[in-house]
Amino acid sequence: MIALRKDIRPSQAKLDQLEVFQAAIEEKTTFAEKSAEAKRLFSLRNTKKNxxxxxxxxxxxxxxxxxxxxxxxxxxxxxxxxxxxxxxxYPDKCFSWENYVYACGPCNGPKNNMFAVFKQSDGQFIEVNPTRGTSASQPPPGEAALINPRIEDPLEFAILDLSGTFKFYPLPDLDPKNKKRTEYTYDDVLRLNHEEREPLRQARENAFGMFKARLSEYVSMKTKGVHQNKLDKLIDGIKKENHPTVWKEMQRYYNDDLLKKVDPKLEDLKELEKLFDSAPEALTW
Ligand SMILES: [Zn+2]
Structure with a gap:
């Protein structure tokens, strides 16, 4: 899950327009009407021409x-x-800018209405998505279980295992609630570790090899005294690659001294440590 930039927003005029869209939903009386209206109006407004x-x-x-x-x-x-x-x-958040992210069909489809909260009344974890074939009913108030990349940094919840599995695990020092949130988000909703999505795990492993190869190329070009323009091009390429979390995790492994603790037999990670030693500037990319 990408840690999104927090400093970007549409113009005030467009945010005002979203509020106008939302007001039409609020005019409805019951939850069922609001839910149906949200669905109807969103497909009506969310067009290429709008x-x-x-x-x-x-x-x-x-x-x-x-x-x-x-x-x-x-x-x-x-x-x-x-x-x-x-x-x-949550028809009240249908036209809320803070509630939007860009997703792909294979992620968005299964996620659909999957959602869970920790109930405000007793803190209990409860799934609030409607069962198949039924329409949504109003969820009880409570804190969302799903990690929200618009306001949270996913790397504060999960660690990507670079030493072999390339799966996401909850960070070891999480409290029970955040551990539950991490497992719910990565395993139950997004299924990023699931065997059905093995090509994603494979892609993360490949991305690790690619980032390491590019960093190695950078170190070698820098040693040869290649012009900064060429180095900048390489840096830019790293920043634009798929799976930015893999790169962020490689940096964290170095910064948190995890690379010093890995089994010396894991040559890839030992090499990575040497590369960052030679190019500490890469820790800020
Ligand atoms: Zn996706």
């Missing part, structure tokens, strides 16, 4: 660290405006 959504999409693109990727799998093009809080369950 200037509000044109700008929304341009902003969502920029937030993905320069290349438009699905925020969840980081592998495909993000081509669907996805509601973090599903619009069927």
């Amino acid at each position: 200037p509000v959504f044109k700008e929304v999409k341009a902003c969502l693109s920029k937030m993905c660290n320069s290349t438009r990727r699905c925020v969840y799998c980081e592998d495909s093009i993000g081509d669907e405006v996805e509601h973090i809080f599903p619009k069927d369950l």
